[in-house]
Amino acid sequence: MDNIEKIDLAKVSWRSSEDFFESLGEALDKLDDKDESYDFTWVGKRKAIIEAGAPVNKTIRPDVKNSKNWDTTENLFIEGDNLDALKLLQESYLGKVKMIYIDPPYNTGKDFVYHDNFKATIEQYDEDTEYKDESGNIQFKKNEKTNGRYHSDWLSMIYPRLKLARNLLTEDGVIFISIDDNEQSNLKKICDEVFGEDNFLAQVIWERAYSPVNLKKHFSESHDYILCYARDSNRAINNGLPRSDDADSRYMNLDNDSRGAWKSSDLSVGPAIAKNVYEITLPSGRSVTPPNGYSWRLSRERLGEFIADNRIWFGADGNSVPSIKRFLSEVKNTMTPMTIWKYADVGHSQEASQSLKKLFGDKAMIDYPKPVDLIKRCMQLYSSKDSIVLDFFSGSATTAHAVMQLNAEDGGNRKWIMVQLSEETDEKSEAFKAGYKTIPEIARERIRRAGDKIAAEHPDAKVDYGFRSLVVAETNYKEVYRPAGELQQSVLLDVVDNIKEDRSELDLLFGVLTASALELNRPLETRDIAGTSVYLYDYFGEVSGLVACFAESISEDTIKQIAALKPLTAVFRDSSFPDSQAKVNLAEHFRIISPETKVKVI
Structure with missing residues (x-):
């Protein structure tokens, strides 16, 4: 100092x-x-970091009645807090998601509905930021809108979710995040920390409005941002965009070349390379040299080859500065995307609202949905035809709609996972009056209607229009911990079966799938074996899948027939067996019939 x-x-x-x-x-x-x-921090960051790694005592329950094509679909709609959902998906989908698109709350002061338990209270904020003296008296406070909790709450909400989301991306995976000026700068800093500055791909400007709002005092905002980061920018592959008619219209065939349409490209380039500075004699007899500081792109010898192959254009009169002919047939069939996306290409907010309104019989369901074409463009750039696409702020499920639409158009088999909080609709809204009490209800119905519409427009397309509806819920198991003074005989008898009374066999199956790090969208079959209902999950013959039986009692014949299926894993309910000897017999049957099967009892 x-x-x-x-x-x-x-x-x-x-x-x-x-x-x-x-x-x-x-x-x-x-x-x-x-x-x-340099260090980017905020009040509550330490708690947010801890929260990202904290275990979750939750499970995923099936919601068959609200699903479509339950047994065969490979799409998932998960209702519940996305922080819990992301934790529950960590093992099952680790490194398997090719593309993530999210449209989180913009923190406008009106759209913040995620209230995590690590949010800073006013007292915590004052203490953490040292706005109290040694006697505990507050010295001064910052403007809440521009400093402190206003932004800290949002940062603490988004940080653990992005940390968990990164784990789900494939090595060549990419995430797109919509945002506006309220948190764009903070989001960029968080993403640099979570994904790494080297993995920043672009900040896209989306033109979301096509006309000004004249009531605005200073400027009428006409755009949002979309931040794009890769898990590993060295592995991420940009597919490019399909060539447009406008781009192709720039190619013409002025000399009736048999190779088709072409456009001219400047033959000169800077800075100059000495050996490529030379005089060219035009067909008209006039001589030209490169502009000062420039040279020709081609050596004298290479230029001769191009002239012989009719790849140099001297103008219709043979007196123009030479240029190189670039043939449309030889260029890539895709274009590199630019970072400004016009509403004419990907849609605008009003168009998205009108399209959704039309889908629901001219009823307004949700504010500010994103256009389907906007998310389609993201997928065109960084997904493959068999990718898993995730949206954990899914709202009305525009992303699911976009996946189905693109699959119908390009023959893809992309799968989607939507996650949406059980947010209630406003009682005064058209959605509520139409019978939709929550955002997930709107989303599921939107997926059904969009699927029907796409199927009608593309009758020959083989698209998965179904989805498994799932719900984040409390664990399937009873809380068995009791203080020492409560360990009475009645309590011990009560916990012999540690499964909660309201849980179905299907609940138990999906609890096992989640705990076993298995994907939740594989084929499911229910089969009667010796008079007992048995679940075959992702089973295609010997040494595959999981077979589960949670009946109140299981006969020896049922056990033998399940063992004869020789699955990779067999799961049973502890209370299905009357005593320890019955479980010993279970293990023995599998040891003899299917020794490779892993047997579990819950």
Whole structure:
């Protein structure tokens, strides 16, 4: 600290507090900061980091009645807090999601509905930011809108979700995040930390409005941002965009070349390469040289080859500066995307609202949905035809709609996973009056209607229009911990069966799938074996899948027939067996009939 100039407060005549801070700032500017580093932080960050890694005591329950094509579909709609859902999906979908699109709350002060238990209270905020003196008295506070909790709450909400989402991406996977000016700068910093600055691909500007709002005081905002990050930018592959008619219209065939349409490209390039600075004699007899500081792209020898192959254009009169002919037939059939996406290409907010309204019989269901074409473009760029696409702020399920639409158009078999909080609709809204009490109800109905519409428009397309509806719920198991004083005989008898009374066999199956890190969208079959209902999950013959039986009692014949299926895993309910000897017999049957099967009892 010797290199800081000493400020003698006794010799300073302060006219205002600004004088003090100006002098202090000048001195601090002289501080050698070689040992310091940039760090992005906020009140509650430590808790957010801890929350990202904290275990979740929840499970996923099936919701068959609200599903479509339950047994065969490979799409998932999960209702519940996305923080819990992401944790429950961690093992099953680790490194399997090719593309994520999310449209999180923009933190406008009106759209924040995620209230995590790590949010800072006012008291915690004052304490953490040292706005109290040693006696505990508040010294001063910052503007809540621009500093502190207003942004801290949002940052603490988004951080653990992005940390968990990154784990789900494939090595070549990409995430797109819609945002506006309220949190764009903060989101960029968080993404740099979570995904790495080197994995930043682009900040797209989406033109979401086509006309100004004249009531605005200063500017009428006409765009949102879409941040794009890769899990590993060295592995991510941009598919490019299909060539447009406008791009192709720039190619013409002025000399009736048999190779078809072409457009001219400048033959000169800078800075100059000495050996490629030479004189070219045109067919008209005129001689030309490259502009000052430039040279020709081609060597003298290479130019001769191009002229012989009719790849140099000298103009219709043979007197123009030469240019290279680029043939449409030889260019890539895709174009590199630009970072400004016009509403004419990907739609705008009003168009998206009108399309959704039309889908629901001219009833407005949700505010500010994203256009289907916007999310389709994201998928065109960074998904393959068999990718898994995730949206964990799915709203009205525009992403699911976009996946089905693109699959119908390009023959893809992309699968989707939507996650949406059980947010209630406003009682005054058209959605509520139409019978939709929650956003997930709107989303599921939107998927059904969109699927029917796409199927009618593409009758020959083989698209999975179904979905398994699932719900994040409390664990299937009873809380068996009791203080020592409560360990009475009645309590011990009560927990012999540790499964909650309201849980079905299907609940238990999906609890096992989640705990076993198995994907939740594989084929499911229910089969009667020796008079007992048995579930065959992702089973295609010997040494495959999982077979489960949770009946109240299981006969020896049923056990033998299940063992004869020789699945990879067999799961049973502990209370199905009357005593320990019955479980010993279970193990023995599998040891003899199917020794490779892993047997579990819950």
